[in-house]
Amino acid sequence: MKVNLKFLLNAIGGILALFGVLFVAIKFNDYASEIDSSIFEYKIWVIVLLLSFLYATISILLAVAWHKILIYFDVYTDKIVFIRIYGISQLAKYIPGNIFHLVGRQALGMAEGLPGKALAKSALWEISLISISGATFVILIVSLFIDAHIFSFTFILYFLLVFLLAKIIKQHLSSDIASAFILQTLFLFFSGMIFVVILAYITNDPIASHLVFTICGAYVFAWLLGLITPGAPAGLGIREMVLIFLLGNIIEPADLLVAILFSRVVTVIGDMLFFSASSMLSQKNADPPPCE
Numbered sequence: 001m002k003v004n005l006k007f008l009l010n011a012i013g014g015i016l017a018l019f020g021v022l023f024v025a026i027k028f029n030d031y032a033s034e035i036d037s038s039i040f041e042y043k044i045w046v047i048v049l050l051l052s053f054l055y056a057t058i059s060i061l062l063a064v065a066w067h068k069i070l071i072y073f074d075v076y077t078d079k080i081v082f083i084r085i086y087g088i089s090q091l092a093k094y095i096p097g098n099i100f101h102l103v104g105r106q107a108l109g110m111a112e113g114l115p116g117k118a119l120a121k122s123a124l125w126e127i128s129l130i131s132i133s134g135a136t137f138v139i140l141i142v143s144l145f146i147d148a149h150i151f152s153f154t155f156i157l158y159f160l161l162v163f164l165l166a167k168i169i170k171q172h173l174s175s176d177i178a179s180a181f182i183l184q185t186l187f188l189f190f191s192g193m194i195f196v197v198i199l200a201y202i203t204n205d206p207i208a209s210h211l212v213f214t215i216c217g218a219y220v221f222a223w224l225l226g227l228i229t230p231g232a233p234a235g236l237g238i239r240e241m242v243l244i245f246l247l248g249n250i251i252e253p254a255d256l257l258v259a260i261l262f263s264r265v266v267t268v269i270g271d272m273l274f275f276s277a278s279s280m281l282s283q284k285n286a287d288p289p290p291c292e
Contacts, residue, residue: 055273066126072173072174137192158217
């Protein structure tokens with residue numbers, strides 16, 4: 001009897017996600033006594049809320065990138081429509097399976113009268129582009145395994161690579177696809193920097209300059225592995241496990257675990273804010289203009 005490949009991949013991804021969650025839970029238990037309980041006072045929640053609003057704001061970059069991809073497929077409509085569809089569907093990424101936000105986007109787009117074939121193609125291009133963008137951040141974590149002093153070189157190499165890829169994409173595809181790539185890269189970069197800010201607050205010490213972009217790169221790489229793991233809702237468990245593996249030797253384990261926890265809270269609240277704003281935007285657009 002043939003085993004459904006999609007089901008098998010989702011099952012494996014789900015098991016990996018569950019393993020990741022259990023791994024993080026065990027680590028929390030191991031270092032619970034070292035976690036300063038005062039860190040959970042109101043100040044951190046104010047920072048979490050502010051960063052959540054920032055995360056919701058930068059999520060618009062992904063919606064505009066999707067808009068650019070659809071323009072490449074000759075799909076034109078109001079940019080607000082794309083942001084609305086993207087924001088409403090994005091919350092579905094937390095459903096086990098890791099694809100339901102794409103399915104929701106397809107359904108909502110077709111309900112708006114957008115061509116189904118172009119929507120399906122845009123989903124593949126979006127995932128492919130952001131995966132390429134995320135993969136470029138690997139350069140920033142090379143110093144974790146070779147020599148911390150080469151961070152300046154990896155930083156310059158990273159930006160040269162992004163510039164070169166954007167130029168190649170523009171020449172061989174279109175300026176719209178190149179713009180989508182840049183927008184996705186900016187989103188990932190700011191997401192990584194949000195994690196750096198959280199970590200800096202948790203550790204209560206300035207993060208060394210040579211570690212800022214390395215930590216950012218580690219966060220994005222962990223995010224990428226969570227993205228491509230089928231069955232892991234929003235990379236749950238995968239992202240956290242990879243971050244512990246990459247940064248466990250340079251950041252105090254207790255501080256790292258708390259930062260990982262709060263970074264997940266920020267992304268969840270940020271996605272909820274983005275969803276809420278998009279829903280209100282949808283309602284506003286749905287209301288007919290008053291008759292005079």
